[in-house]
Amino acid sequence: MKKSGEVQKSGDVNMSGAKILVQCLKDQGVDTIFGYPGGQVIPIYDALYDSDIKHILTRHEQGAAHAADGYARASGKVGVCLATSGPGATNLVTGIANAYMDSVPMVAITGQVPTALLGRDTFQEVDITGITLPVTKHNYMVKDISELARTIREAFHIASTGRPGPVLVDIPSDVSRSAGDYDISDDAMSLPGYRPVLEGTEEQLNRAVAAILESERPVIYSGGGIVNAGAHEELKQLAEMLVAPVASTLMGMGGFPGDHPLFLGMLGMHGSKYANYAICECDLIIALGARFSDRVTGKVDEFAPHARIIHVDIDPAEISKNVRVNIPIPGDVKTVLQQLLPRLAAKLPGAWQDRIAAWKKEYPINYEENGTLKPQQVIRGIYNATGGRARITTEVGQHQMWTAHYYTFTRPRTFITSGGLGTMGYGFPAAIGVQAACPDETVFDIAGDGSIQMNIQELATAVNYELPVNVAILNNGFLGMVRQWQELFWNRRYSNTELFNPDFVKVAEAYGAEGIRVDKYTQLAPALEQAIASSKPVMIDFVIEREENVLPMVPPGGTLNNMLG
Amino acid sequence: MRHTLAVLVENTPGVLARVAGLFSRRGFNIDSLAVGRTENPDLSRMTIVVEGDDRILEQVTKQLYKLIDVIKISDITADEYVDRELVLIKVSSDPAHRGEIIQVADIFRARIVDLGRKTITLECTGNDGKINAFEESLRPYGIKELVRTGKIAVLRGLKYTNLESGTDLSSNKTENV
Numbered sequence: 202m203k204k205s206g207e208v209q210k211s212g213d214v215n216m217s218g219a220k221i222l223v224q225c226l227k228d229q230g231v232d233t234i235f236g237y238p239g240g241q242v243i244p245i246y247d248a249l250y251d252s253d254i255k256h257i258l259t260r261h262e263q264g265a266a267h268a269a270d271g272y273a274r275a276s277g278k279v280g281v282c283l284a285t286s287g288p289g290a291t292n293l294v295t296g297i298a299n300a301y302m303d304s305v306p307m308v309a310i311t312g313q314v315p316t317a318l319l320g321r322d323t324f325q326e327v328d329i330t331g332i333t334l335p336v337t338k339h340n341y342m343v344k345d346i347s348e349l350a351r352t353i354r355e356a357f358h359i360a361s362t363g364r365p366g367p368v369l370v371d372i373p374s375d376v377s378r379s380a381g382d383y384d385i386s387d388d389a390m391s392l393p394g395y396r397p398v399l400e401g402t403e404e405q406l407n408r409a410v411a412a413i414l415e416s417e418r419p420v421i422y423s424g425g426g427i428v429n430a431g432a433h434e435e436l437k438q439l440a441e442m443l444v445a446p447v448a449s450t451l452m453g454m455g456g457f458p459g460d461h462p463l464f465l466g467m468l469g470m471h472g473s474k475y476a477n478y479a480i481c482e483c484d485l486i487i488a489l490g491a492r493f494s495d496r497v498t499g500k501v502d503e504f505a506p507h508a509r510i511i512h513v514d515i516d517p518a519e520i521s522k523n524v525r526v527n528i529p530i531p532g533d534v535k536t537v538l539q540q541l542l543p544r545l546a547a548k549l550p551g552a553w554q555d556r557i558a559a560w561k562k563e564y565p566i567n568y569e570e571n572g573t574l575k576p577q578q579v580i581r582g583i584y585n586a587t588g589g590r591a592r593i594t595t596e597v598g599q600h601q602m603w604t605a606h607y608y609t610f611t612r613p614r615t616f617i618t619s620g621g622l623g624t625m626g627y628g629f630p631a632a633i634g635v636q637a638a639c640p641d642e643t644v645f646d647i648a649g650d651g652s653i654q655m656n657i658q659e660l661a662t663a664v665n666y667e668l669p670v671n672v673a674i675l676n677n678g679f680l681g682m683v684r685q686w687q688e689l690f691w692n693r694r695y696s697n698t699e700l701f702n703p704d705f706v707k708v709a710e711a712y713g714a715e716g717i718r719v720d721k722y723t724q725l726a727p728a729l730e731q732a733i734a735s736s737k738p739v740m741i742d743f744v745i746e747r748e749e750n751v752l753p754m755v756p757p758g759g760t761l762n763n764m765l766g
Numbered sequence: 767m768r769h770t771l772a773v774l775v776e777n778t779p780g781v782l783a784r785v786a787g788l789f790s791r792r793g794f795n796i797d798s799l800a801v802g803r804t805e806n807p808d809l810s811r812m813t814i815v816v817e818g819d820d821r822i823l824e825q826v827t828k829q830l831y832k833l834i835d836v837i838k839i840s841d842i843t844a845d846e847y848v849d850r851e852l853v854l855i856k857v858s859s860d861p862a863h864r865g866e867i868i869q870v871a872d873i874f875r876a877r878i879v880d881l882g883r884k885t886i887t888l889e890c891t892g893n894d895g896k897i898n899a900f901e902e903s904l905r906p907y908g909i910k911e912l913v914r915t916g917k918i919a920v921l922r923g924l925k926y927t928n929l930e931s932g933t934d935l936s937s938n939k940t941e942n943v
């Protein structure tokens with residue numbers, strides 16, 4: 202790596218800032234970006250006009266940010282979104298925060314008022330680097346064209362390495378309009394303070410091995426880090442070698458095969474009883490790329506009272522942040538597992554495995570059929586119709602939890618959901634991004650009737666770009682998850698959670714998509730078949746049981762062994 | 767317990783906002799923060815005094831390290847170091863007390879930097895303890911205005927906290943329990 206400032210004169214080409222930007226994006230391997238134009242990005246849009254980068258015009262900048270996020274999660278590449286200054290930039294903020302909470306590699310580019318007008322409350326000026334400071338991994342304002350190329354390089358590097366996250370680059374329009382030199386062979390970056398740790402140390406590994414050998418009741422607690430690292434194979438080897446049950450976070454779903462006998466499903470607030478009981482009774486937790494979120498731990502002081510904890514995480518700040526751990530291993534979980542596996546020997550199943558099998562038998566995840574269309578039936582229906590091979594996104598609420606329970610995810614990057622921020626309105630634009638990244642795959646957004654209305658305008662985008670995403674609305678006529686809390690903890694006082702809804706079939710048709718309504722179980726399979734076969738986006742309105750609850754559930758602030766339902 | 771952190775950062779426009787924002791967002795208490803350029807103009811040095819137990823300090827350090835602009839953090843609390851802070855204090859001084867105030871200044875080796883008809887402004891440098899004592903000694907005369915720079919510190923002798931050497935709280939050293 203060269204030092205900054207060292208300009209290589211050979212190969213310099215003089216071009217506009219906007220062209221340099223587009224060239225840099227191409228150099229980073231970007232093929233698709235999601236965005237929305239406006240005054241301060243017209244120069245950038247002008248440069249895109251001649252470029253072979255595909256630009257997808259969403260109908261709201263929030264949609265662009267979520268689409269870039271979905272694209273990134275499905276492909277593993279950096280997602281890119283673009284918006285103008287002021288309201289364009291602020292409309293990205295929810296999408297940026299969402300990517301930050303879920304550690305998604307994203308580069309957000311915003312236009313800014315010209316440098317000479319900065320700080321004067323100029324028309325459509327907002328301090329977007331200030332606003333996004335707490336929700337980006339890093340951000341930049343490029344005030345000089347000579348810094349543009351290096352900044353873009355650094356932004357992609359930071360977004361995609363270490364713990365991934367969103368990086369915002371704010372570009373005043375005079376910078377994109379002015380001309381400067383661009384040198385394609387220059388790969389200089391100046392990041393002296395950025396050194397992600399990848400490997401475990403000898404001492405840490407030895408301590409982990411000793412703890413694993415001593416343990417009689419181990420549980421693997423796997424998270425989104427497994428998916429990000431592509432460590433699913435190593436995870437499977439580890440689990441099988443130790444005959445250790447695997448409990449996954451919401452974000453880790455797909456990182457371990459959902460149909461594997463060692464799989465315990467999701468743990469935490471809406472986890473399975475057997476996963477949570479295993480955590481409560483185990484003597485060792487092997488936490489892999491998971492961040493001990495409050496949705497997982499419940500009452501943190503009483504989390505896993507009998508367990509020693511090994512924690513592998515690429516972000517050292519996650520280690521001992523919420524729960525004190527005994528054996529910290531900062532590092533990339535794929536690398537660390539590759540270091541660990543050869544040091545371990547196979548274990549045999551024993552009383553612990555029997556105990557877990559008994560829990561699984563006694564407390565299965567299930568629901569009652571009563572003649573009405575049940576949300577769980579719809580999810581199973583989608584699973585069956587897609588052979589379990591679809592890419593699934595969700596919105597936020599009950600339907601999201603049912604998806605985690607009833608669609609059996611067997612491959613990483615197939616379950617794409619807003620976990621940390623819990624953003625209603627995420628799933629549909631994310632599905633558009635997923636479909637753009639995986640044009641030949643079947644994509645479903647599993648939605649609630651509340652959430653879908655937060656970004657329903659993106660139907661236009663899906664139709665416009667012929668992205669045949671399917672939207673399955675689990676229509677219970679309520680903001681179901683909030684209603685559930687009101688039912689269980691607020692005396693059934695349903696304040697402002699009952700919804701008035703439009704006719705979703707007509708809405709879909711008005712946009713040029715297909716709309717189907719399903720209110721009987723018998724219609725389920727044919728409707729799904731029709732949707733999957735269609736080359737258009739399809740919105741299916743599943744009219745489901747109105748007051749079904751997501752169970753079991755740990756009441757807020759409770760402990761994992763006290764579950765309702 | 768109070769910890770003194772020597773934090774080496776890139777000299778970028780946003781760096782102070784990033785560090786200050788981090789402290790307020792995560793609910794860490796800053797006792798004082800002093801910042802200025804170092805011998806290398808691309809780098810600034812922050813001296814941050816934080817209050818908290820080992821666990822808080824561990825989180826502060828790790829969170830600071832996540833800021834891309836932060837290059838190196840050294841906790842010098844347990845080392846031999848020289849620390850200084852400068853205070854400017856404006857006290858009211860009617861002629862009757864002027865002599866006494868000048869005596870106090872002498873004792874603390876403070877300097878008179880401005881003399882008005884009704885006020886005296888004094889400058890004093892020293893460590894925390896000395897500055898506090900100085901302030902207390904002047905309080906009876908009526909402090910009109912007081913500004914402190916916050917503490918700055920360097921290690922004694924051949925120890926350094928710059929890029930090449932020193933005790934780096936390397937981000938992968940996690941406390942074990």
Ligand SMILES: Cc1cc2nc3c(=O)[nH]c(=O)nc-3n(C[C@H](O)[C@H](O)[C@H](O)COP(=O)(O)OP(=O)(O)OC[C@H]3O[C@@H](n4cnc5c(N)ncnc54)[C@H](O)[C@@H]3O)c2cc1C
Binds near residue numbers: 532
């Ligand atoms: C309505 C609702 C209910 C929810 N209920 C539950 C629930 O019951 N159970 C549940 O689990 N979640 C639930 N969630 C989600 C929850 O809020 C968190 O998003 C989730 O638990 C976090 O998952 P994670 O720990 O896997 O971390 P992620 O947010 O996925 O973070 C990944 C972790 O892995 C690390 N990492 C990243 N890359 C690597 C790498 N290469 N090597 C090593 N480490 C790496 C990161 O530093 C980070 O610590 C719910 C969300 C909603 C909206």
Ligand SMILES: Cc1ncc(C[n+]2csc(CCOP(=O)(O)OP(=O)(O)O)c2C)c(N)n1
Binds near residue numbers: 596597598681
């Ligand atoms: C943007 C946003 N606003 C509010 C919430 C709070 N919230 C969480 S779940 C939920 C209800 C979701 O209703 P719906 O989309 O119909 O899904 P359901 O729970 O009925 O499956 C609400 C309002 C949120 N998560 N996101």
